[in-house]
Amino acid sequence: xxxNNSGEFEIINRFLRKFTxxxxxxxxxxxxxxxxxRISDHYNLLVTTDMLVEDIHxxxxxxxxxxxxxxxxxxxxxxxxxxxxxxAHAFISLAVPKSxxxxxxxxxxxxxxxxxxxxxxxxxxxxxxGSTDKIVINVCIIGMTDGGRYLKRSGAKVGDCIQISxxxxxxxxxxxxxxxxxxxxxFPSLVKAHCAPEPRIHVGQALNTIPEIHAMIxxxxxxxxxxxxxxxxxxxGAVVYSEDVSLFEEALxxxxxxxxxxxxWALTGGEDYELIWTVxxxxxxxxxxxxxxxxxxxxxxxxxxxxxxxLTVLKNNQIWNPSVKGWDHxxx
Amino acid sequence: xxxNNSGEFEIINRFLRKFTxxxxxxxxxxxxxxxxxRISDHYNLLVTTDMLVEDIHxxxxxxxxxxxxxxxxxxxxxxxxxxxxxxAHAFISLAVPKSxxxxxxxxxxxxxxxxxxxxxxxxxxxxxxGSTDKIVINVCIIGMTDGGRYLKRSGAKVGDCIQISxxxxxxxxxxxxxxxxxxxxxFPSLVKAHCAPEPRIHVGQALNTIPEIHAMIxxxxxxxxxxxxxxxxxxxGAVVYSEDVSLFEEALxxxxxxxxxxxxWALTGGEDYELIWTVxxxxxxxxxxxxxxxxxxxxxxxxxxxxxxxLTVLKNNQIWNPSVKGWDHxxx
Numbered sequence: 001x002x003x004n005n006s007g008e009f010e011i012i013n014r015f016l017r018k019f020t021x022x023x024x025x026x027x028x029x030x031x032x033x034x035x036x037x038r039i040s041d042h043y044n045l046l047v048t049t050d051m052l053v054e055d056i057h058x059x060x061x062x063x064x065x066x067x068x069x070x071x072x073x074x075x076x077x078x079x080x081x082x083x084x085x086x087x088a089h090a091f092i093s094l095a096v097p098k099s100x101x102x103x104x105x106x107x108x109x110x111x112x113x114x115x116x117x118x119x120x121x122x123x124x125x126x127x128x129x130g131s132t133d134k135i136v137i138n139v140c141i142i143g144m145t146d147g148g149r150y151l152k153r154s155g156a157k158v159g160d161c162i163q164i165s166x167x168x169x170x171x172x173x174x175x176x177x178x179x180x181x182x183x184x185x186x187f188p189s190l191v192k193a194h195c196a197p198e199p200r201i202h203v204g205q206a207l208n209t210i211p212e213i214h215a216m217i218x219x220x221x222x223x224x225x226x227x228x229x230x231x232x233x234x235x236x237g238a239v240v241y242s243e244d245v246s247l248f249e250e251a252l253x254x255x256x257x258x259x260x261x262x263x264x265w266a267l268t269g270g271e272d273y274e275l276i277w278t279v280x281x282x283x284x285x286x287x288x289x290x291x292x293x294x295x296x297x298x299x300x301x302x303x304x305x306x307x308x309x310x311l312t313v314l315k316n317n318q319i320w321n322p323s324v325k326g327w328d329h330x331x332x
Numbered sequence: 333x334x335x336n337n338s339g340e341f342e343i344i345n346r347f348l349r350k351f352t353x354x355x356x357x358x359x360x361x362x363x364x365x366x367x368x369x370r371i372s373d374h375y376n377l378l379v380t381t382d383m384l385v386e387d388i389h390x391x392x393x394x395x396x397x398x399x400x401x402x403x404x405x406x407x408x409x410x411x412x413x414x415x416x417x418x419x420a421h422a423f424i425s426l427a428v429p430k431s432x433x434x435x436x437x438x439x440x441x442x443x444x445x446x447x448x449x450x451x452x453x454x455x456x457x458x459x460x461x462g463s464t465d466k467i468v469i470n471v472c473i474i475g476m477t478d479g480g481r482y483l484k485r486s487g488a489k490v491g492d493c494i495q496i497s498x499x500x501x502x503x504x505x506x507x508x509x510x511x512x513x514x515x516x517x518x519f520p521s522l523v524k525a526h527c528a529p530e531p532r533i534h535v536g537q538a539l540n541t542i543p544e545i546h547a548m549i550x551x552x553x554x555x556x557x558x559x560x561x562x563x564x565x566x567x568x569g570a571v572v573y574s575e576d577v578s579l580f581e582e583a584l585x586x587x588x589x590x591x592x593x594x595x596x597w598a599l600t601g602g603e604d605y606e607l608i609w610t611v612x613x614x615x616x617x618x619x620x621x622x623x624x625x626x627x628x629x630x631x632x633x634x635x636x637x638x639x640x641x642x643l644t645v646l647k648n649n650q651i652w653n654p655s656v657k658g659w660d661h662x663x664x
Contacts, residue, residue, distance in 0.1 A: 015437050015498060019455040026456050028420065036455040037474070038419060039371055047457060049472060051425040055464045060481065093383040093470045105347050113350040124358050125367040125379060131466070132387045138425045138459075138470035140381060142369070151640040286528040 004141050030098050031233070034143070035081035036110060044150065046143040048079035054134040058195075062104035062178040065104060067195035068137070070110025076141040076218065077119055077199035080133045080272045082218035083142040083150040084208025087201065089124040093138040095131035104135070111196075118121040119201055151208055151216040151277070156234035160214055160305040163287055166297035168223060170194070170248035172236050172269025177254065189250045204275060206272060206294035212283035222270040228311055230278065240303035242267065242315040268314065348355065349549065363565070364485050365549060366475070374480040380411035381472040390527075392467065393457035394510040397436060399527035400469070401443025408473040408551065409451055409531035410605045414550035415482040416540025417475040419533065419555040421456040422448060425470040427463035436467070443528075449629035451533055483540055483548040483609070488566035492546055495619055497535050497628035500555060501594045502526070502580035504601025521582045529605040536607055538626035544615035554602040560643050562610065569640035574647040576634045599645065610637050 022029045027044065028036035034046040052072055054060055069214055073090060081086045092112065096104050119142065174194025177184050184191060200218070208211050216232055217226045223245065231238050242263055253264045266272075275296075279287045284301060291299035307314075313320040354361045360368035366378040384404055386392055405422060412419045422445065428436050448455055453473065506526025508518050516523060532550070539545050543632065547566055549558045555577065563570050574595055583594045598604075607628075611619045616633060623631035638644075645652040 015441045015460075016469045019448065021454075022456070023420070025456050026454055030455070030457050035421070035423070037456070043371075045423070045474075047423060049423045049457060049459050049470070050424050051427055051459045051461055051468070051470060053427045053461055053463050053468070056427070056462050086356070089367070089379070091367070091379060091472055093381050093382045094469060095383055095385045095388070109350050109637075116351065122355050122358055123362070124354070124369070125362050125381060127381050127383045127470075128347075128607055128660075129385055130388050131377075131385050131468075132462065134466065135426060136383070136463075136468045137381060137383070138381070138472075140423055140470075140472040142377075142474070144380065280337050306439065 013174045019042050025078060028152060029196035033079040034085065036083070036150060042148040044148055046080055046083055046085040046145060046146040047140065048076050049138065049140040050079070054136065060135065061176065063195055065107035066111040068116050069179045070106040070196040072137045072139050073112055073115035073121070074197050074199045074273065076139045077115070077201055078197070078218040078220065079143060079156040080143040081199050081201045081204035082216055082275060083152070084204045084216065085145055085150060086205065087119055087121045087141055087143040088140040089251050091124060091140040092118050092126040094126070094128045095136040097131050097133050099134070119199070145189045146205065146208060149208055149215060153215055153217050154229050154233035154307045156215040156230050156278040157280070158235050158236055158307045159281065160306055161281055161284045161301045162227065162240065162276065162278055162303040162305060163299060163301050164245070164274055164276050165200050165247035165291055165299050166274040166276060167248045168219065168272045169269055171197060171250045172265035173248060173251035173254055173272040177275050183254060187250050187254050190254060192273065193248065195288065197226060197271065197272060200296065201295045206281070206290045207275070207277055207287060208262065210279070210283055210287055210290060211282040213287060214280070216275055216277040219272045219274050220270060222268040223276065224267050224311060224313070225270070227276055230276065231309065231311055235309070237306045237308035237310040238303055239306055239313070240311070240313045242313050242320060244300060244302045246300060263315070279295070338531050348451035360484060365411040366417065367615050368482060376477040376480055376482065378412055378415055378417040378475040378477060378480060378482065379472065380408050380635055382407045382411070383467045384467065386466040391510065394591065395527055396649065397439035398443040399617060401440040402528040404469045404471050405444055405447035405453070406529050408471045409533055410550040410552065412475040413531050413533045414471060414548055414607060415475055415484070415538035416536045416548065417482060418537065419451055419453045419473055419475040421474040421519065422453050422457060423472040424458040426458070426460045426598070427468040428460070428610045429463050429465050429467070433462070442536070444646065451531070478537065478540060481540055483545060483550050485547055485562050486565035487554070488547040488562050488610040488637045489612070490568055490637055490639045491613065492586050493613055493616045494570060494572065494608065494610055494634045494635040495603055495623070495631060495633050496577070496606055497532050497623055498606040498630045499578035500578045500598035500604045500606060501583045503529060503603040505580060505583035505586055505594065515586060517587050519582050522580070522586060525580065526603065529603065531605060532607045534626040535623050535628045538622040539566060539607070539609055539619060542615055542619055542622060543610070543613040545619060546610050546612070548607060548609040551604045551606050552602060554600040555608065556599050556643060556645070557602070560606055562608065563641065565641055566637070567641070569638045569642040569644070571638055572635035572643070572645045574645050574652060577630060578630050
C-alpha cells in the first residue's frame with residue numbers, strides 16, 4: 001500500500017491487521033512502493049496499483065484528458081521506478097459517467113497510449129463501467145526486476161548520503177495555479193509537472209545496478225513524508241539541508257520569488273515523482289553520475305541518514321518545522 | 333477486458349485500437365476472462381481486474397458491507413475460475429468518502445478476509461483514498477495456471493455439448509427483491525446469490541484437467557451474452573434448450589412461480605457467476621461428474637455448439653426471442 005499518509009495510516013493498518021499470513025512467494029509484502037512476488041532466483045514480479053478519483057486527485061475542467069491518461073500511467077510507473085524495476089503490463093479500470101463516455105475515451109487513451117509506448121508497457125487488460133457522476137481510474141502495473149535485484153524503502157544505513165533526482169515544488173506550484181485559475185498558460189512547465197509528471201524509470205534502473213545504494217522511494221506524498229517512510233522502515237533518522245534541495249525554477253517565477261512558499265511546497269507538496277535514495281558515501285559521486293546519465297534532471301545530495309528516529313530539516317543552520325507534513329486525502 | 337456488454341463494446345474497441353502491439357509474453361490479450369502472461373513453458377500468470385461502483389453495481393443501504401467485500405473478491409475469482417486457474421495475489425484499491433471511512437473498513441475487510449482465506453489468496457497490496465461521495469472498489473487478482481494449461485473463450489467446436497455448473501436466475505431475483513425492498517429477509521439464498529456469489533474456483537480447476545473441454549467462461553453478463561462471447565470468439569453458433577437450464581428454486585417461490593420471468597432472468601439476468609463450458613460429446617458425462625465432485629451445485633448439459641453465427645434459444649421447440657440481451661452499464 002502506498003500514499004500512506006498519516007491520516008490513512010491508522011485505517012489501513014486496521015485493514016491489514018486481518019491479513020497477516022503472507023505466502024512465501026510474497027517477498028515484499030504491503031508497505032513498499034510495489035509488492036514483490038518471487039518467481040525464481042533471478043526473476044521477481046513487481047506489482048503496484050493506484051486509484052485516481054475525480055475531485056480528489058484531479059478536476060475534470062482543469063485537466064486535459066490526455067494528461068489524465070498520462071498521469072494515471074505515470075504514477076504507477078513511478079512506483080516501479082522506485083524499486084528499480086522494468087514495467088511490462090498495465091491493467092486499467094475506468095468508471096465514466098454515461099454523459100461523457102464517448103468524448104472521454106479519445107483523448108484519455110491518447111495519453112495512456114503515449115506513455116505505454118514510451119515505456120514499453122503493454123495495455124494487457126482492464127474493466128470499463130458506467131458511474132453516476134465522477135470519473136474514477138484505477139491502474140495496476142506488473143513489472144519485472146533486472147536479474148532479481150530491487151531496491152526497498154528499508155535498508156538505509158547511518159552515514160548514507162540522501163540523494164534526489166531533480167528539483168521539487170513544481171507539482172504543488174502547478175496545482176496552485178489551477179486552484180487560483182491564474183496564469184496557467186504562462187507556466188507550461190508547472191502544468192506539466194502537476195498534470196503530466198515524468199516517471200524516473202531509467203534513473204531507477206540505473207541506480208538499481210549500484211550495490212552501495214541501500215534504499216529508494218518516489219516522491220508522491222512529499223519529500224519529508226516519503227523520506228519519513230525510508231527512515232521508519234530502515235529504523236534510522238535523517239537530516240535534510242533545505243538549501244541543498246533544488247527548487248523548481250518556474251515555481252519561483254510564478255510566486256514572484258516567494259522562496260519560503262516554494263521551499264514549503266518542495267518539502268511537503270507531494271506529487272513531484274522524483275526519486276529519493278540513500279547511498280554509502282563511497283559511491284556518492286557514482287550515484288549522481290549514473291542518475292545524470294539516465295536522464296535525472298538535477299541529481300544532488302540533500303542530506304544524511306543519522307541514528308535515532310528524527311527527521312530534521314536544517315535551514316541556514318536553524319531547525320525548520322514545517323506546519324503541514326504532506327498531503328493527506330483523509331485529513332485535508 | 334470483460335463485462336464487454338454490447339453498448340460498451342464499441343467504446344472499448346475504439347480504446348483498444350490504439351493498443352495493437354502486444355508483447356510476445358502476453359499469450360492471451362484483452363478479450364478473455366483473464367490476460368495470460370507466459371513466464372515459462374509450464375508457468376503462466378492469469379490477471380484479471382474488476383471495478384465495483386456505488387449506485388451502478390451496488391446500493392450502499394441495501395448491501396451488507398461484509399457482502400460487498402466478499403463480492404469484490406468473488407467477481408474477480410470467478411474470472412480466474414473461468415480459465416481453470418489458481419488464484420494467488422489480490423490488490424485492492426478503495427475510494428471511500430471521509431464521512432464513512434471508519435465504519436466502512438471493519439465489515440468490508442471481514443468479507444475480503446474471509447474470501448481470501450477460503451481461496452488461499454494473499455492480500456498483497458492496494459491503494460486507499462478519499463472520494464467525494466461514492467464508494468468505488470477495484471480488485472486486481474493475479475493467479476497461476478496448473479502446469480501451464482488454461483481454458484479460453486475461443487476453442488468451442490461444432491458438435492460440442494454446452495454445459496453449465498448450476499441453476500441460474502438467483503442473482504437477478506435477489507436484485508429484484510432489493511429494488512422492490514420486499515421480502516428480503518424471507519429469501520436468504522437469493523440475497524446470497526446476488527450479494528455474495530460463490531466463485532466456482534474448484535469446478536474450473538477440475539474441468540481444466542479434461543482435454544475434451546474446449547472453451548469456458550463465467551456468467552457475469554447473462555447466460556446468452558456470455559455464451560455469445562464463446563460463440564463469437566470460437567466462430568460458431570449455439571442452440572440452448574431453455575427447459576434444460578435449471579432455475580434457481582427460491583426465485584420461483586419469490587415470484588409466485590412466475591416461470592416466464594425467472595426464465596428471462598436465468599437467460600439474461602447476469603451475475604450468477606456459474607461457469608459455462610463446451611465439451612466433446614465423448615466426455616459429456618465425465619465433465620458433469622468432474623464438476624459435481626468439485627462442488628458444482630447442479631451441472632447439466634443445456635445445448636449444443638452448431639455451425640454458423642446464430643445463438644438460438646428453443647423453448648418447448650419454439651424459437652424464443654428475449655427482449656433484453658443482458659445487462660449493459662452504458663445502455664440501461
